[in-house]
Amino acid sequence: MILVLLISILFIGGLLAWVSEIFDPALPRIVALVTVIVELLVMLTLLGATDSPDPAWLASINAAWMPRFGIGFHLAADGLSVLLLLLTAFLGIIAVGSAWNEITERVGFFYFNLLWTLAGVVGVFTALDLFLFFFFWEVMLIPMYFIIAIWGHENKNYAAMKFFIFTQVSGLLMLVSILVLAYFHYEQFGFFSFDYFDLLRVNTTGPLEMLVMLGFFIAFTTKLPSMPFHSWLPDAHSQAPTPGSVILAGVLLKTGAYGLIRFAVPLFPEASMQFAPVAMTLAAISILYCAKVAFAQTDIKRLIAYTSVSHMGFVLLGVYAWNEQALQGAVMTMLAHGLSAAALFMFAGGLQHRIHTRDMTQMGGFLAKVPRMATVALFFSIAALGMPGLGNFIGEFLALLGAFQASIWATVAAALGLVLASVYSLWVIQRVFHGAYRAEVGTAQFNESQLLDFDRREMVYYGLMMLGLVWMGMYPQPFLDLSAGTLQTLLENSRQLLAAVPN
């Protein structure tokens, strides 16, 4: 029941936030903050929960929904889900915090959309019925579309539409794949089912299966995103309001990676293993190509967006290496990048909010003026470039370590991304904070008096994220332990399925 509660809290909180605006425009943000904090607290009870008949799962619920088609309301959470749920709620709090002063119009509707996006994400991370999964996949998309289209920046309609079309088209491919898979089940077992465990038993070894698998793969790698399906992301990020970027980079991208780990590979182990070299090559290209494009950007948010794509390449690489170290690396990268990218977007958003530009050629020498902001940006840039001692290093190192055992060349190419990451990360610091102060040089087009340093409230948010990354970097074992059970089960299952395949 906890899982139903988790989703309901967000749905109801969203409605309440919307309604509360009638009484006082300052109310929705408080309602939203309380909602996400309660959400996080309830989630924490999942850690030791035994709310499922199957001991492998911490909590689950399975009720009939449309029995004629074998569609059930099946939610379940294991270690992997819980990790991502905690990330979602934590970044939910951060997102509400970043919206606190930035969102001033249609406040109620904004928080409604924010919380409903989160509800969709929670559903995606827990749904074990593929129809239900698809339902939540759509639920998180539409409110996000509104967030970009209503509260976005100068080119918001184009960006929102692009985001919508990319996600929708790739989602459609996934829907077709889900339906075909359910039909396979009907053919092999005589009845329809969309249940994850039923579909895992479907024999998926024919040539058609590769196509069905690709439907999932494209949907998930569009969300991740990876080359060549990434081009919606820079527009979405540069146009989205800061809380939108935080959720998008921190959480929504991770649903793609989760989909690959939970569905795409386990449902089609044979097709996936055949496809793995392609996927790993794609990952390496994605890492290098997007790192290079990131470096060329002058719009700070576009730059960070491209680095996101580059870092997600390590996740893709790790997933298709499909061994314990690589998968753990992928999961740790998801968590650590969730924090570091969210923080970087928040920093960029905060900067834009202050000086009304994202153009880095307008910036320079800010360190003297805003030392706290500089420290924050430096910390998260350093984290993003994979400095040992912080979470991102654990993720990327493990992913590469595991991937090396699967494909040496893809790993070596991907490792070169570490060099490029240092090139673009340090370039941002140079462009924004180092050099001579622009206002003194007289080339700045911003109002100097508005360039204020982060205040105490903002520093609390950044401080929390910093602590999170240091924890992940110095003592990642609790995180690793939580997802270890899930990943070992997935590995074991696919190993058995592959062993059963006649060559």
Place this chain on the structure above:
Amino acid sequence: MLELIWLLPTFPLLGFLSLVLTAGKLPQRVVAIIGAGSIGLVFLVAALIASQFLDSGAEQFVFTAWSWMSVGEFTPGFTFYLDGLSLVMMLIITGVGFLIHLYSTGFMLDDPSYSRFFAYMNLFVASMLMLVLADNLVLLYLGWEGVGLCSYLLIGFWYQKPANGYAARKAFVVTRVGDTSMAIGLFLLFSQLGTLNIQDMLHAADAQWAIGSNYAVLASLLLLGGAVGKSAQLPLQTWLPDAMAGPTPISALIHAATMVTAGVYLIARNQVLFELAPDIQLLVAWIGLATLLMAGFTAMTQHDIKRILAYSTISQIGYMFLGLGVGAWSAAIFHLMTHAFFKALLFLGAGTVILSLHHEHDIFKMGGKRKQLPVAFYSFVIGSLALAAFPFSSGYFSKDEILLAALALEGPGIWLWAGGVLGAFFTGLYSFRLVFVVFFGESRGHHDAQEVAGFSMATPLFILMFFSIFGGWITIPVESVFSHGEAHVEHHVSALLHGIMIVVPLLGIGVSYLFYVSKTFSVEKLMASSLAQGLHKFWFSGWGMDRLYDTLFVKPFLWLARINRNDLVDWLYALIVELTRAAHGLVVRSQTGSLHWYALSVAGGLLLLVFLGVLL
């Protein structure tokens, strides 16, 4: 008592944290106490641990602070490993490190970012200690990247000047190329040997790999990539001269005494691995020789006091690599130690010169400064004598051992030895060129500058002078570490060869004297020939390596970045949009509203269908 080893990185880390969290709000005196005091305290702890360890007679001591992560067979810990080698490194880092911190409390006094400086310095010491005390390669990599980060932060410390930022980024990115090679080496070692714990890994390699096997060659080559990056050896040496943009004390600490020698440490630490790949070990020697000659030539042509010292550092690390390559493991580490003494002395002396002469770097604008800057003068004379391996100075003993070992090596040994001796000639030449030009002759500027050297700055100089002279008598406890394959130096070298080794550096000093003091030879006359000018230009640019890399890597990358700023992939999608629009336009155009046109197209369509039907 030995368990206190965990305090070593902890004290500087706490210093770093307290300075960062107070964000420059502490008074300078408190910052100095925290910044230098934390390192002083660490030195005391290190000295206690060292004496205890040596008394116990144990060969190693292992202490696990906590288990870092455990994923399958991959289980690196925050585990410290103390043996003779890490003990020597630990004492150099904390001892010389403390002296440099003490010096900095005076040197940086006028800097508004006093606190930020000591924060970075403390973080550096913590990382460096992590590097040398790590019992596994992942933890070593943590320290390795950490020192690289601090190096970046401190080179770009005066961030207002874009050139400093460029130098800082160059240092980070170039060394990261090496670091990535090293990381790939770790992946290879783990995939083949199943562990990254250094001792276990070396045992496994010894057991599994034959001498000269492909894996051993590849793995040691990849680690060597990391070592040449960090230690500024060919072909990744280009970052170090530019790194002089940072405040002078950090050049002494990071770019002379400690961090740049990490590559030497890495190779020495993985001795067994390199001995399994004799070709790569010999490559280490050749790299060292090529680098020491290249840097020696270049040092003779520089004008900037710090760049001369930078090239001399590159050159001296070349000697250490030469030592490693010919199997003189403990001699290389011995030279690492004596070099830490005299090069820190030279850099701190240079700091005094620069500070006293209002940030003047050009040695040809100094001249005759021995009366004005007495402490700096003695520092430079003593430091340069040690650098030039003047008999019985500290540098003499260590360099002597390396060259003797080269001579003992069969085959290419004689060539390596000859090259090393030639390098020693140039060392004498360029180091005393610096001394003579700066401190002798006529004053060419800053005529009434006063020496800035208070207690905090002078004390470290005097202590380092002492060790630069007498440091050669220290014995380092590394026999048990390298007992495995130490080249047994024959001490029956002919008196002639030994005599050559002693005389050649003195010749260098003498030639330098003839050029720059007695003016018997004239540089101007020498430079008259076009050959000399060409050579000078070539050497001055550091053998054109910067320009080469610019052409090969930087420019193509910038070009690619520029032409593809708008992301080619996005154009493909834009193309789809355009095609859709065009198709839409076509269909719209067909909807003309004229009945005549509709009737015609219906008839045409029918005709086409019938025609097709008949045809098929």
